Amino acid sequence: MSPVETLSPVLHLGAAELRQLALAAGADDTGCVRLDHPGLDDQRADILGFYPRTRSLLSIVCRMNREPIRTPARSVANSEFHRTGEWVNEVAHRIVAALERRGIRAINPPMGFPMEADRWPDKMWVISHKPVAVAAGLGRMGIHRNVIHPKFGNFILLATVLLEADVDESAKPLDFSPCLNCMLCVAACPVGAVKPDGGFDFSACYHHNYREFMGGFGDWVEQVAESRNRADYRRRVTPAETVSMWQSLGFGPNYKAAYCLAVCPAGEDVIAAYRTDKGRHVREVVKPLQEKTEPVYVIRGSDAEAHVKKRYPHKQVRPIRNNLYAASARSLLRGMRLTFQSGPAAGLDATFHFILQEEGKLVPVEATVGIRQQKITVREGLHEKADVTVRADAETWLRFVRGDTGIVGALLRRKVRVSGPIRLLQAFGRCFPK
Ligand code: B12
Numbered sequence: 001m002s003p004v005e006t007l008s009p010v011l012h013l014g015a016a017e018l019r020q021l022a023l024a025a026g027a028d029d030t031g032c033v034r035l036d037h038p039g040l041d042d043q044r045a046d047i048l049g050f051y052p053r054t055r056s057l058l059s060i061v062c063r064m065n066r067e068p069i070r071t072p073a074r075s076v077a078n079s080e081f082h083r084t085g086e087w088v089n090e091v092a093h094r095i096v097a098a099l100e101r102r103g104i105r106a107i108n109p110p111m112g113f114p115m116e117a118d119r120w121p122d123k124m125w126v127i128s129h130k131p132v133a134v135a136a137g138l139g140r141m142g143i144h145r146n147v148i149h150p151k152f153g154n155f156i157l158l159a160t161v162l163l164e165a166d167v168d169e170s171a172k173p174l175d176f177s178p179c180l181n182c183m184l185c186v187a188a189c190p191v192g193a194v195k196p197d198g199g200f201d202f203s204a205c206y207h208h209n210y211r212e213f214m215g216g217f218g219d220w221v222e223q224v225a226e227s228r229n230r231a232d233y234r235r236r237v238t239p240a241e242t243v244s245m246w247q248s249l250g251f252g253p254n255y256k257a258a259y260c261l262a263v264c265p266a267g268e269d270v271i272a273a274y275r276t277d278k279g280r281h282v283r284e285v286v287k288p289l290q291e292k293t294e295p296v297y298v299i300r301g302s303d304a305e306a307h308v309k310k311r312y313p314h315k316q317v318r319p320i321r322n323n324l325y326a327a328s329a330r331s332l333l334r335g336m337r338l339t340f341q342s343g344p345a346a347g348l349d350a351t352f353h354f355i356l357q358e359e360g361k362l363v364p365v366e367a368t369v370g371i372r373q374q375k376i377t378v379r380e381g382l383h384e385k386a387d388v389t390v391r392a393d394a395e396t397w398l399r400f401v402r403g404d405t406g407i408v409g410a411l412l413r414r415k416v417r418v419s420g421p422i423r424l425l426q427a428f429g430r431c432f433p434k
Pocket residue numbers: 081110111112120121122123124125126127128129130131144145146147148154155156157158159194200202205206209210255256257258260261338
């Protein structure tokens with residue numbers, strides 16, 4: 001009989017015992033929740049879709065050293081991210097091994113990469129560690145959307161172990177938020193991704209910080225493919241950027257910023273220096289990051305481009321293409337919320353209907369997109385009266401949105417039909433700069 005077949009289907013575990021096991025494996029803190037915890041309501045379907053045996057989840061926190069994360073030398077910060085990332089994976093691995101030895105089935109998805117690449121550009125990671133950590137009482141999300149641990153602050157990385165066992169006690173969420181509302185994360189983010197109202201410009205963060213990851217890497221490959229000769233390639237990509245890409249491939253990808261995390265003074269172990277002398281914290285931690293001269297990657301016409309030019313004129317704006325390509329009509333509609341830019345939406349107040357016919361499908365994908373007061377809403381189905389209606393062959397529309405084909409030919413071939421003022425459709429397009 002294989003070891004797996006000897007595992008009993010469901011066991012009961014003491015939360016205290018599980019905690020001891022996790023700490024012995026190297027976790028700095030840990031907490032467990034049953035799958036029916038209300039904090040996991042919006043995650044449950046994905047969790048069960050990935051591992052249907054799940055009955056409880058163990059969240060693991062490993063702390064990062066602060067000074068390396070804070071230095072403007074990103075090579076130092078990235079070593080700390082990668083080293084702690086490997087360590088939190090190792091801890092989760094050890095816990096699963098210990099549980100397996102005791103006949104309990106458990107599984108440890110990675111803390112970050114690798115992810116399910118065939119799902120790109122949709123949600124390609126299997127478990128979202130942040131909501132599990134919050135449900136397990138290990139912290140709360142700060143304005144910058146990272147989990148802040150009450151003791152270690154946001155200088156932590158997370159992992160989750162999914163167990164086919166019932167824990168006797170589910171943790172309670174932390175009853176206070178360690179976030180101080182100091183807005184230093186808002187001030188430090190070079191691309192303005194962290195908004196003071198808790199909003200997050202995913203596209204801005206992703207395109208800069210993840211320049212050498214995922215679609216950013218794809219964009220570099222396309223630059224190589226499109227270059228006519230060496231001089232043309234060097235016009236597009238600087239020698240330092242080529243070396244940086246090599247370094248990412250050789251040693252683990254370079255995060256370009258993470259300044260929101262670097263400056264955060266929250267957490268019992270972190271806060272004292274800030275409380276004693278706020279000015280010094282700003283001078284020594286925030287300013288060096290703000291004053292750093294560095295390339296900042298933005299999509300032309302995006303809110304991020306305007307932000308860098310206004311707030312950080314000494315940083316070098318590097319316009320890049322939007323590389324979050326939608327693979328289907330549905331992912332296009334889902335992605336609209338992530339790539340919508342509020343700046344170019346100023347003054348626009350309109351409703352758009354999209355009817356996208358996919359090949360071989362009987363029913364088209366239909367959606368209503370509203371843009372009002374610089375905010376976007378995307379709903380499935382056709383609601384209220386539209387100012388503009390787009391009826392299109394989905395593949396043609398996706399190619400147009402990616403910039404692979406012009407609209408005029410598609411209109412002439414009636415692959416795309418538009419009713420309503422074209423100027424409104426053009427204004428809509430500007431909200432999603434390519
Ligand atoms: C996707 C992701 C990102 C995305 C989106 C971040 C976000 N705010 O959700 C990007 C690329 C921007 C990102 C950046 C960073 N991340 Co990150 N990231 C993740 C990941 C894989 C899942 C995030 C998640 O759970 N979101 C929560 C869901 C519930 O949020 P949501 O509002 O529904 O959806 C958001 C995203 O999911 C995104 N999204 C939706 N669809 C898609 C599709 C694709 C392909 C992508 C990429 C994103 C995306 O859109 C929303 C944006 O608000 C986790 C690892 C993991 N497996 O959990 C690490 C994780 C959240 N990241 C982490 C870190 C450290 C960072 C960075 C500091 C990276 C760095 N070293 O520079 C920055 C910080 C940016 C910030 N202020 O949030 C840590 C956070 C630790 C902590 N203390 O909380 C995690 C938990 C990794 C870990 N194991 O520790 N990250």
